[in-house]
Amino acid sequence: MTRQNKFGSRELAELVSPAVRAAGLFLEQARIVRSGRYLTARITVDLESGPGGPDSRQLEELTRAISAILDDADPFADAYSLEVTTPGAARVLTEPRHYTRAVGRSVRFSLRGGESFTGRILQANDGGVLVRPEEKVKKSNKTIFFDPRVITFQEIEKARVEVELRKSDKSEAEAEG
Structure with a gap:
């Protein structure tokens, strides 16, 4: 019997958003991306306001926190990669x-x-x-x-x-x- 994923992107966002807020960051997007048989939980974060962006220390600490949350929740049936990232320098402005x-x-x-x-x-x-x-x-x-x-x-x-x-x-x- 094959185990099904418990979460979609919306549930992933709900699960990780408290950790993102605790890190002083804003959750831009949480997506589950499948490429063939590989699964990636992609979390995109940014500063709420002001110039610049999150520093590498903030991203590293947030990645550890989200990894622990996902380990506890065990939301995916298959192995997955966790990617915590920023929108990047050439971001599209939508809001x-x-x-x-x-x-x-x-x-x-x-x-x-x-x-x-x-x-x-x-x-x-x-x-x-x-x-x-x-x-x-x-x-x-x-x-x-x-x-x-x-x-x-x-x-x-x-x-x-x-x-x-x-x-x-x-x-x-x-x-x-």
């Missing part, structure tokens, strides 16, 4: 709090009307974002900054944080001056 955490970051926007552009988020609230669109000139490696504009969340089809290897303080100063 107002994601935009608040991305203030100051460069984001690639795709709007419902078909317009796409990259801009730096200057402010975010429950209704939308204030963005300063910018365009990189490839030949000169300079950035052209445009007037800030307000975008409501209803206008945004997709938004993804751009990975920046270094910020240009000179470009920022020129844009403000």
